[in-house]
Amino acid sequence: MTTSEEHEPEFDALVRPYVITNGRGFSDSDRFDLVTLVTAAPDQQRKAHLGPEKRELVELCEGGYLSVAEIAGHMKLPIGIIKVLLTDLAEDGYILTRAPIPPAQLADIQVLQEVLDGLQARFG
């Protein structure tokens, strides 16, 4: 299992994930999913009081909107842990969220069929 991995870390993280959230493993709130976009709230005076991970997360989001999955990738933490942190941060007003960008509407297959039929009737 370990040999096939390309990104084998040299050593494991010093601070284990369960310590970062102080034992909270999974946030039941469905406010965040993988593609929820997150950005830092505009005014950030109290940031110094945050723990290192939360501060890093807020700073990460200061550049603009990032998805939860991207944040987890950058922070090298499990997504569940990131969600716990995000829930805390959102409650305290450090971050803002935005619903994921909706996928483009697919054109109605029936309309396309009618156009095709029309074109064929005209030119075919």
Add this chain to the structure above:
Amino acid sequence: MTQYIQDPALWGLIVGTPLAATVIYQGRKTTARLRKQKDELESRHTELQNNFTDAVDDARLRAEEATKSALKSAMRTLQGLANEQQLAISKVQDKYGDQHILEDLLEIDHMNSQFGRRAQSVAVLCDGWLGRQRAVASVYDVARSAKGRIRHYTRVEVRSQSNFAIISRAVEPVALVLAELLDNATSYSAPETTVEINIRSVPKGVCVIVDDAGVGMNEEEKTRAARLLSGEHPVGVTELGNPPQFGFAVIGVLAARYGFSVSVDSSSPYGGVRAVVLLPQELLTSMPEQENSPASEEPAAEAPREQPATTAGGLPKRRRRGQMAIVPQARTERGTVAARSSEETASIMGAFQRGTQSGRSADSSRTEPSREGHEVQ
């Protein structure tokens, strides 16, 4: 006069005196000889006794050494397994991080950390090594790492953050020492009380203070603790008692080996024990770039350049964190961002990038990476 000469008493006196003198002289001589013999015997007895003690000590030492070397190699295997398991657990956590199983994984992770710590403690007492290479870490992170290695870690509160970091060589020993102190603190205090860690900078270095609200220690316990913590009288594996009490012995060995000091002789404001770890300047450094950011910005910018700077889809790789935002905001010059960006992160994110980018129009391959996402709107 003549009647005296005829007096047998006189003759008796004349004959008796030298006789008595001879007898007394002889007696003295015998006594002296006996005394000499006694001294000789005594010295030989002491000599024998010393030899015997030496032999016993020697045998004990040899037995101790044998025990130590056997335990040391056994512990090395266990330490290796614990580390391997931790890496495996980390991987599974990343893989299933979005599911409810994560909670169980975190619990397993916690148990494994405790297991690893126990193995390390025994290894230390057997003159073994801690067996983990660590990067420079902030005192705060080391304290939190220690917190993660004990059973009741949720009762521990790390109060203050500091700008000091511990040199890589000392990270693991300090974490282990703090973990042993926290283990004691949580074991000897009521389950509903918290154990507090404060980090203070002092002229000689940095103090890490562990306060519990337990019952404290009596004078006898304090004396024993001070003796063990000094590290001057190394404790053998065979002297730990039953059930074995590792804590102070392990701390003493590590403190002596790495050159810091630990004391438990003061009492905490909450009535329990106050343990103070004094880290001297030699073990301290400043964080490489910015506090709590293991990777600096520069490698982050260079990492993609070393590889072909495009993804598999032929798109440019994101270079800077500022540009990684899907929807960039007005301020772009902010340079203090501290991602854990590295080659690894870049590669990990590659998959995600390919996913998001393949969903966009073909034209986007010619746009700047910082502008991607605009056309989605």
